[in-house]
Amino acid sequence: MKIKKAVIPAAGYGTRFLPVTKAVPKELLPIVDKPMIQYIVEEAKASGIEFVILIVNHGKEAIEDHFDINYELEDTLRKKGNNELLSLIDGLSEMIKIVSIRQKKPLGLGHAVLQAKNLIGDEPFAVVLGDDIIDSEKPCLLQMSEVYEKYGKPVIAVQKVPREDVSRYGIIKGKQAGNSIYMLEDVVEKPSPDKAPSDLAIIGRYILTPEIFEILEDTSSGAGGEIQLTDGLKVLLMKKGMIGYRFEGDRYDGGDKLGFLLANIAYAMKRPEIKDKLLECMAGYIK
Ligand code: UTP
16 A cells, blocks of 8 residues: 655754754754755655645744745745746645644654544554655655555664664664565664664654554553653554664754754755855865
């Protein structure tokens, strides 16, 4: 079955980016000149997703506006004949069908995903975090959809991380069953390096089946009174099996200062009009 719906949780507070995130949603911080979340929505569209469910909270209205028509601005650019700038914004509202739902309390990623239950219904769907940017030739979500179609089991994207960093991630335990395929036995949240079952970390892309909703409803609050998605994944794994997929591409954690800056440099290097000047300036810093 093709994956047609994607949930984008974007209802976190983005505290690692304070003070900017006091009034500006983290998901709208730019990678060069495009908000992070636009990269995610474009990836979803390029992966065959037809319907996006944004999970937002109070103060994130600007995300909705970004994917809406700004008639005045479009009209002004049109009258000025500035088609180049117009082309950057006029397709945004029609790019993909998007609805947003509010997560009224910040009760965790699992709780955020649960808000999409009624709109997802009875079909497999994708979850993509609003600040996890992956630069790849073939969109990461498309790679994952193909793995889902082949194996018919939930798929989570994983990435090799340095051993000393495993305690910052959910880590998988599983048996390698192909070049980039792992049949999962367990997922462990933030293990210490000596207890980690592998160095493969779960990142912000998932293909889940609708059983996850009942599981999350039954999942009692974990750390910090939150409903953790990882706790739900453990149960889904027992019920349905699950695949860890080592995707092809470069991933940037846009919710982290260093990750955000690295994403900006990497994407700026792809812009011919910026690249040479950027390299020249960087060389000036490395003295
Ligand atoms: P993070 O742990 O990165 O939290 O959430 P955050 O609030 O965005 O950022 P920091 O850590 O305070 O800087 C992972 C993802 O889950 C979403 C976030 O928006 C982010 O995409 N999330 C988290 C929710 O939608 N709701 C929640 O209650 C918690």
